[in-house]
Amino acid sequence: MTETKPRARLVSTGRFNPDRVMTNQEMESLVETNDEWIRSRTGIRERRIADKDTHASTMAAAAGSVALGRAGLEPADVDLILLSTATPDRLLPSTACDVQALLGARNAGAYDFATACSGFLYGLSMAEAHVTAGQAETVLVLATEKMSSIVDWTDRTTCVLFGDGAGAAVVQRANGDGRGILSGYMKSDGTLAELLWRPGGGARIPLDIMVLDERSHYVKMAGPEVFKSAVRAMCEAAETALRRAGVTAEEIDLLVPHQANMRIIEATAKYAGIPMDRVFVNVDRYGNMSSASIPVALDEAVEQGRAGPGSLVLMVAFGAGFTWAANVVRL
Ligand code: UT7
Numbered sequence: 542m543t544e545t546k547p548r549a550r551l552v553s554t555g556r557f558n559p560d561r562v563m564t565n566q567e568m569e570s571l572v573e574t575n576d577e578w579i580r581s582r583t584g585i586r587e588r589r590i591a592d593k594d595t596h597a598s599t600m601a602a603a604a605g606s607v608a609l610g611r612a613g614l615e616p617a618d619v620d621l622i623l624l625s626t627a628t629p630d631r632l633l634p635s636t637a638c639d640v641q642a643l644l645g646a647r648n649a650g651a652y653d654f655a656t657a658c659s660g661f662l663y664g665l666s667m668a669e670a671h672v673t674a675g676q677a678e679t680v681l682v683l684a685t686e687k688m689s690s691i692v693d694w695t696d697r698t699t700c701v702l703f704g705d706g707a708g709a710a711v712v713q714r715a716n717g718d719g720r721g722i723l724s725g726y727m728k729s730d731g732t733l734a735e736l737l738w739r740p741g742g743g744a745r746i747p748l749d750i751m752v753l754d755e756r757s758h759y760v761k762m763a764g765p766e767v768f769k770s771a772v773r774a775m776c777e778a779a780e781t782a783l784r785r786a787g788v789t790a791e792e793i794d795l796l797v798p799h800q801a802n803m804r805i806i807e808a809t810a811k812y813a814g815i816p817m818d819r820v821f822v823n824v825d826r827y828g829n830m831s832s833a834s835i836p837v838a839l840d841e842a843v844e845q846g847r848a849g850p851g852s853l854v855l856m857v858a859f860g861a862g863f864t865w866a867a868n869v870v871r872l
Contacts, residue, residue: 598643
């Protein structure tokens with residue numbers, strides 16, 4: 542196989558997680574659950590929870606500042622801010638604009654997009670497209686989620702799963718040294734939207750007393766159905782991204798999968814043919830941070846020396862929509 546030539550590259554990454562750790566033991570005092578169930582079914586031991594003054598925007602700005610600093614860039618150098626979130630600070634205007642203001646990125650365009658857990662990977666492909674089209678030289682891709690604000694803290698089937706955090710990457714044009722985004726793959730199936738959704742509180746069923754009574758503004762998930770779709774879709778995405786990149790699973794230095802459930806991660810790795818010692822896992826410490834999971838994991842992997850300049854990394858995600866996506870990147 543011949544490795545494809547990248548057109549855009551990841552220059553740097555960054556992350557932010559709130560300090561507050563919430564353990565499974567603490568969950569036991571809120572809903573009828575236990576540490577053993579959560580660990581054995583999901584792999585999660587604890588998650589981070591943002592306080593009332595910490596928002597999707599402030600977490601994204603913090604992660605973005607780290608990424609910009611590592612790239613040796615100033616906020617004024619950013620041409621475009623792309624922000625993935627399922628938990629925007631407000632419904633209007635976009636959280637990307639709030640981040641633009643927080644960072645003082647006075648030369649940047651900014652927009653949000655809503656592809657849930659696949660958001661960071663959709664963002665990389667969008668950044669690549671903008672850079673390749675000559676519309677931007679420096680793109681800041683952000684994925685930020687305050688999941689604690691949209692889970693139903695009385696529903697044990699969802700509230701134990703999620704956590705808060707943000708990740709960031711700076712994307713610029715590739716410089717011809719072979720490093721960058723080798724392939725991207727994006728897919729969706731809106732016919733299955735109601736398996737993972739927030740039924741009320743949008744423009745279709747505006748927030749009113751009935752929505753509040755029914756708690757339909759919170760996340761609802763048909764766990765086992767989503768589980769099966771996630772495994773199938775992530776396997777397909779991994780396979781397609783590898784083929785499009787012109788590389789084999791043996792060549793992959795690190796798989797960075799979406800961190801929803803340890804059993805989904807293991808199934809994806811097994812199908813892709815990547816042993817677990819080449820898979821990055823942090824779901825035990827953060828739970829599912831939706832679109833922030835992959836960039837936080839990637840940033841930790843780099844910090845821990847599990848991946849670095851020249852490493853071949855496969856990232857693969859699945860989430861509400863349904864959406865799924867994968868990228869092969871040479872860091
Ligand atoms: O990020 C976007 C994509 N999201 C995902 O990929 C999540 C996919 N789904 C999953 O990860 C899993 O389906 C869950 C972790 C959500 C659930 O695991 P499961 O093995 O599919 O469990 P289940 O929903 O089939 O429930 C098994 C049992 C049920 O009890 P009965 O009916 O067997 O008596 C549940 O009521 O476990 C019960 N249960 C719990 N027990 C203790 C459900 N939640 C809990 C809980 N604590 N928190």
